[in-house]
Amino acid sequence: MLKTFSLGGIHPEENKLSADCEIEVLPLSPVVKVPISQHIGAPAQALVKKGDIVKTGQVIAKSSGFVSANIHSPVSGTVEKLEEVIDSSGYRRTAIIIKSEGDEWEEGIDRSPEIKREISSGKEEIIKRIAEAGIVGLGGATFPSHVKLSPPPGQKCELLIINGVECEPYLTGDHRLMLEKGEEVLIGVQLLMKALDVKRAIIGIENNKPDAIKHITNLSKDIEGISVQPLKVQYPQGGEKQLIEACIGRQVPSGKLPIEVGAVVHNVGTSYAIYEAIQKNKPLIERVVTVTGKSVKKPGNYLTRIGTPVSDLIEAAGGLPEDTGKVISGGPMMGKALSTVDVPVAKGTSGVLIMPDELSSRKPVQDCIRCAKCVSVCSMGLSPYLLMALSERAIWDSAEEEKVLDCIECGSCSYICPSSRPLLDYIRLGKSKVGQIVRSRTTQQQ
Amino acid sequence: MEKLIVSPSPHVHSGDSVKKNMYGVIIALLPALAASFWFFGLGALIVTLTSIAACLLFEHLIQVYLFKRPSTISDGSAIVTGLLLAMNLPSNLPLGIIIIGAAVAIGIGKMSFGGLGQNPFNPALVGRVFLLISFPAQMTSWPTPIISRTAYLDATTGATPLSVVKGGLISGTPLSELMAQIPSYKDMLIGTMGGSLGEVAAIALLLGLAYLLIKKIITWHIPVSVVGSVIILAGIMHLADPEVYPSPTFHVLSGGLLLGAFFMATDYSSSPMANKGMLTYGVGIGVLTVLIRTFGSYPEGVSFAILIMNSFTPLINKYIKPKRFGEKPAIQKAYKN
Numbered sequence A: 001m002l003k004t005f006s007l008g009g010i011h012p013e014e015n016k017l018s019a020d021c022e023i024e025v026l027p028l029s030p031v032v033k034v035p036i037s038q039h040i041g042a043p044a045q046a047l048v049k050k051g052d053i054v055k056t057g058q059v060i061a062k063s064s065g066f067v068s069a070n071i072h073s074p075v076s077g078t079v080e081k082l083e084e085v086i087d088s089s090g091y092r093r094t095a096i097i098i099k100s101e102g103d104e105w106e107e108g109i110d111r112s113p114e115i116k117r118e119i120s121s122g123k124e125e126i127i128k129r130i131a132e133a134g135i136v137g138l139g140g141a142t143f144p145s146h147v148k149l150s151p152p153p154g155q156k157c158e159l160l161i162i163n164g165v166e167c168e169p170y171l172t173g174d175h176r177l178m179l180e181k182g183e184e185v186l187i188g189v190q191l192l193m194k195a196l197d198v199k200r201a202i203i204g205i206e207n208n209k210p211d212a213i214k215h216i217t218n219l220s221k222d223i224e225g226i227s228v229q230p231l232k233v234q235y236p237q238g239g240e241k242q243l244i245e246a247c248i249g250r251q252v253p254s255g256k257l258p259i260e261v262g263a264v265v266h267n268v269g270t271s272y273a274i275y276e277a278i279q280k281n282k283p284l285i286e287r288v289v290t291v292t293g294k295s296v297k298k299p300g301n302y303l304t305r306i307g308t309p310v311s312d313l314i315e316a317a318g319g320l321p322e323d324t325g326k327v328i329s330g331g332p333m334m335g336k337a338l339s340t341v342d343v344p345v346a347k348g349t350s351g352v353l354i355m356p357d358e359l360s361s362r363k364p365v366q367d368c369i370r371c372a373k374c375v376s377v378c379s380m381g382l383s384p385y386l387l388m389a390l391s392e393r394a395i396w397d398s399a400e401e402e403k404v405l406d407c408i409e410c411g412s413c414s415y416i417c418p419s420s421r422p423l424l425d426y427i428r429l430g431k432s433k434v435g436q437i438v439r440s441r442t443t444q445q446q
Numbered sequence B: 001m002e003k004l005i006v007s008p009s010p011h012v013h014s015g016d017s018v019k020k021n022m023y024g025v026i027i028a029l030l031p032a033l034a035a036s037f038w039f040f041g042l043g044a045l046i047v048t049l050t051s052i053a054a055c056l057l058f059e060h061l062i063q064v065y066l067f068k069r070p071s072t073i074s075d076g077s078a079i080v081t082g083l084l085l086a087m088n089l090p091s092n093l094p095l096g097i098i099i100i101g102a103a104v105a106i107g108i109g110k111m112s113f114g115g116l117g118q119n120p121f122n123p124a125l126v127g128r129v130f131l132l133i134s135f136p137a138q139m140t141s142w143p144t145p146i147i148s149r150t151a152y153l154d155a156t157t158g159a160t161p162l163s164v165v166k167g168g169l170i171s172g173t174p175l176s177e178l179m180a181q182i183p184s185y186k187d188m189l190i191g192t193m194g195g196s197l198g199e200v201a202a203i204a205l206l207l208g209l210a211y212l213l214i215k216k217i218i219t220w221h222i223p224v225s226v227v228g229s230v231i232i233l234a235g236i237m238h239l240a241d242p243e244v245y246p247s248p249t250f251h252v253l254s255g256g257l258l259l260g261a262f263f264m265a266t267d268y269s270s271s272p273m274a275n276k277g278m279l280t281y282g283v284g285i286g287v288l289t290v291l292i293r294t295f296g297s298y299p300e301g302v303s304f305a306i307l308i309m310n311s312f313t314p315l316i317n318k319y320i321k322p323k324r325f326g327e328k329p330a331i332q333k334a335y336k337n
Ligand code: SF4
Pocket: A367, A368, A369, A370, A371, A372, A373, A374, A375, A384, A385, A416, A417, A418, A419, A420, A421, A423
């Protein structure tokens, strides 16, 4: 039997419409809007001002702390202004608006297609350059990658797990990267192993991508320490804790990080970005974005510069379909619905999913029939029906006891509920309230 | 361009609905229903239709005229209650008694607690047990299968295997003699025995269970733990004294155990939410069933066992939580290369 995680899980329609579409390069947009906060942690500090001339790959905003990330200009041209724009979260956040002229790159960036296999950098240097290149988790979590490579004192990483699961329906960017840039991805994995000082890496890939499993297995045959672990298709296997359990059978305890069980997880896309940063000296200024949806004329995977408006991607895929009801940044389970298609692509934008009108609205909410289906699909072993009831009634201490903070917001409970109850909406509310209470408690103690 | 719809994730839904689950239960009951028509003919038809119609009517009236809310009868849950109540009645029960049973099931068992999802007890069982206590004679006269097909109130009646054995044991007859007086296990499996509408045909009930499991309407936990614990406990007792304690096969096939384990104990709102809780509850039902059948004054104990365990459900939900992720000791095995 194929490995998978032990608790709960669902299997939504996969709809990988763009799985056979080769990665295409999206033409440059005349104007890009680069938000200074595209990662978890402190926003970067803008280093440029109106009228400045910038080159592609130049640092335009500086990391403002350990948990933060540099931001580089994705195009060359003139800084028009710094302005608040709506980003994929729906909030207005500061962005650097650059009018693109030509495509002149910074010195020292290797843009040749040759693969540079030989690894000459040492551990410290790799981590430093990953931080400089502004690399964050490209699976969607956007946690600055260098932080995950610096385990807290006293904790030792035993092995690296690479997330090639892509369990979100519709998305195919990681799948295409493994097929088309497999060798580069594997060099990235070796760089990560060196940075972490580990001898073993496991690449977890779900069984609905047999071509990627075969390709990566072939390529990694002769690399010592790297193996591919095929996994049963089951959502949310891409969740860090679920993936670790699926691959090595260890459960990360509540409230702890993967390093607690000796593992560090990085995504396939991140490995590719790390290859480019170290071997090619190229900072993170573009990523693969899947544009997809059942009514989309030409679903595809596009190598897209950060800051490009989502509308450009939609144009490339044949325009916004007539029956569009919702445009989602990311996948259908965890993505964010956009209020406008002018939102810029950010480091965490893994896909643009266009949902037809009839699938965009939720069904009317009914009373809970206590069918226990939400309980049985929760991969964290929570009781979603109860967490919702506690949040509705603002009983925060019980919500904390019921481990509301463990929820990974995978959405499986809302997906399965026959009464169409907005379980996760309320659980999010509970998480943020309980989070506040816990934080204020710890500050009081200090 | 029109406005885009914005809502929090997830943006897709499984398409499951209350209706799908309720009509799924109805479909799962069809084989048993067909068997009851085959064995009890006209009487079964009359009892079933009366029970369903009365449940629908009472739910509609209470919901619309008492609660002043839109009618909920289209969700299928009243049909399920009506059907399950009928399955628990003898096929020669007079109309008036059936209607009283439906009124108690829907009015007291379900609506007085607020309707679907709120009831602490299985509504059909509340109705059934009310009738059993109020009309003990009518509720324990069982038409003989097949020969009473064309009869309703005037059906020829006989005893059920459970009551034959219970009565015989009380009067001191050894079990081996009693077993000769009741239908063979093969007949019990097919359903050629006295009993309520839905409890006689084990095979039809198993078909229904398979449907419930395949459609993921219920999980295996409750049916397996109920039947499993009956087999184990009855098995131990039978081994201890085969002349006094009937075999596990007899316990499983003779009465309402399968109907109860598959369709009544699994009622959503009166059964626990966590898997471990379901197992505890199921074992409770199994053990109580054997104890009531063996030591109680009624030959059949499934209904009482389920109602008793229903009352423990809130407690079970409070103390038995789902297995949480991360409870496993962090490093329980060294990673092997
Ligand atoms: S899935 Fe929905 S209806 Fe079922 S128990 Fe959970 S909240 Fe209630």
